[in-house]
Amino acid sequence: MKNIAVFASGSGSNFQAIIDEVERGELSARIALLVCDKQEAKAIERAKMHNIEVFGFDPKAYGSKEEFEQEIKEELQKRNVHFIVLAGYMRLIGPTLLRAYEGSIVNIHPSLLPSFPGKDAIGQALLAGVKVTGVTIHYVDEGMDTGQIIAQEAVSIDQYETKETLTKKIQQVEHYLYSKTLKDLLSK
Numbered sequence: 001m002k003n004i005a006v007f008a009s010g011s012g013s014n015f016q017a018i019i020d021e022v023e024r025g026e027l028s029a030r031i032a033l034l035v036c037d038k039q040e041a042k043a044i045e046r047a048k049m050h051n052i053e054v055f056g057f058d059p060k061a062y063g064s065k066e067e068f069e070q071e072i073k074e075e076l077q078k079r080n081v082h083f084i085v086l087a088g089y090m091r092l093i094g095p096t097l098l099r100a101y102e103g104s105i106v107n108i109h110p111s112l113l114p115s116f117p118g119k120d121a122i123g124q125a126l127l128a129g130v131k132v133t134g135v136t137i138h139y140v141d142e143g144m145d146t147g148q149i150i151a152q153e154a155v156s157i158d159q160y161e162t163k164e165t166l167t168k169k170i171q172q173v174e175h176y177l178y179s180k181t182l183k184d185l186l187s188k
């Protein structure tokens with residue numbers, strides 16, 4: 001069974017979906033650590049409820065990304081983590097972690113990449129007036145949402161769609177698509 005770490009910055013609903021799959025025995029992995037760059041993130045509460053260790057850090061307390069990623073790397077290595085799952089972690093991964101975990105970092109993004117990378121992908125899709133958006137799971141490289149695509153699923157944007165209704169539809173797809181994809185990747 002692989003030890004994984006989940007990185008999150010916010011609510012952590014994807015993190016919760018992964019916890020649930022692991023606890024149901026559907027996903028064969030051990031969540032060894034939550035890495036979180038926001039003290040007030042709900043993801044931290046979720047980790048505590050499920051006895052998952054947390055490495056919380058304030059990026060502003062470090063001189064550079066290299067410095068905090070070095071510390072993250074040490075925390076991961078201490079726990080024998082072999083795979084990193086980004087779940088709403090709103091930072092680019094730098095060379096320190098990319099080198100240590102080459103080909104073993106995945107991310108989920110709420111659009112059909114390469115459309116609408118970066119922040120507020122759902123708002124970007126609504127603003128562009130497209131009729132279809134979706135969810136992408138991809139390997140992480142040095143770019144912003146640019147790594148090799150692993151899985152995608154489309155979500156339609158209906159006539160009276162609001163940001164709230166579209167977010168709900170996208171989240172539903174994210175939660176099952178991430179679990180399904182992780183099952184495949186972690187069984188390899």
Ligand code: GAR
Binds near residue numbers: 089119
């Ligand atoms: C998710 O929709 C995820 O795809 C997105 O942040 C949200 C986190 O939600 N990630 C990105 O936009 C990355 N570029 P969650 O905290 O409830 O899992």
